[in-house]
Amino acid sequence: MTDGLIQLPWWGYVLTALILAQITIACVTLYLHRCQAHMAVRYHPSVSHFFRFWLWLTTGMVTREWVAVHRKHHARVETEDDPHSPQIYGIHKVLWLGAWLYRREAGNTDTVQKYGTGTPDDWIERHLYTPHNGLGVLLLLAIDLALFGPLAGSLIWATQMIWIPLWAAGVINGIGHYWGYRNFEVGDASKNIVPWGFFIGGEELHNNHHAYASSAKFSNKSWELDLGWLYLRILGALRLAEVKKTAPSLIVNESKTQFDLDTVRALISSRFQVMANFAGEVLNNVHAEELHKLGADRTTRSLLKRARRLMRREASLLSDSARTQLRSALNLSPRLDTVYVMKQRLQAVWTRANAGQENLLLALEEWCRSAEASGIEALRDFSAKLKRYELAPATA
DSSP, X not given: OOSSSSOOOHXXXXXXXXXXXXXXHHHIIIIIIIIXXXXXXXXXXXXXXXXXXXXXXXXXXXXXXXXXXXXXXXXTTTSTTOTXXXXXXOHHHHHHHHHHHHHHHHTOHHXXXXXXXXXXXXXXXXXXXXXXXXXXXXXXXXXXXXXXXXHHHHHHHHHHHHHHIIIIIIIIHHGGGTSSBOSSOXXXXXXXXXXXXXXXXXXXXXXXXXXXXXXXXXXXXXXXXXXXXXXXXXXXXXXXXXXXXXXXXXXXXXXXXXXXXXXXXXXXXXXXXXXXXXXXXXXXXXXXXXXXXXXXXXXXXXXXHHHHHHHHSOGGGOOHHHHHHHHHHHHHOHHHHHHHHHHHHHHHHHTTGGGOHHHHHHHHHHHHHHHHTSOOHXXXXXXXXXXXXXXXXXXX
């Protein structure tokens, strides 16, 4: 691999390609996604323009088009209007043809006009980045060939060209709605696909993102790696970035014994976390007790074990066969049936967010009275904890 201005051993070329690709994915997640699409962070103008220039050079993507397609994905997720849902198009089409699906939707004028507002519209955007979006990648090819020679340069350039279509358009949009684990039972099929954080800058935490789309931080569990958040903390320390919003965090105020409007606001803004806590502290505990009590029969034990996962899942995502299995298990245990009904009633409170905070307060108080009258210890304990929740002070 010779004839370039820079001479490296073979592993040096590989490392160079990976570093350059990582810069590109950082620009996508930090600028296009967290800043432009969701307005969760603001950058110093020099940083913003580096992101824009690098993306023009390495991807040819137009900021307004990318933002519009992504916002439409959130607005119409898992419907016929979702630009790239594997639930609609199938996993293989989104995984391998995700870039084509993106380009098709980016060419939809109505989508761009409706969802692409608020993106840069300065002179360089109008006269270079948008009308000549393919020029950057050709310039990059010339630079790579000059620096690294024909063979290494073309391979490094190809890696840069493949990286975003494969990992972002294919893996995140495809596998991120098809396979993985869920921290939050949102109304779509989004999944977290850890441990690929190093490769895709934290974008693998897709379920976390769909639960709290406007958050600049994607990680939720202590062991989840959001490499993009690490970059933001570094930029923030250098006063080059200002985080505008992160996901709300709940704390328990032991001195509280009754609901108030602050509690209502905390529960509404953190409803996905509340339901995750309910699953862990009520559903799991009561299920373990019932499995121990009723699980002597092998068939019953198998049915109850399957029910544990189904009870946690968002009900609207259950298939007909899954609903039948769940109902059969709940028929075996009145206590499991009770906690599942209480889960659905608590979820129904969140759907009344437009009813006014006073009405929500009354609905939560009624839910707690039912929980306390159920005779189920885990429900009573959760009811008491629910009244003590409040939002933790916001931190960057």
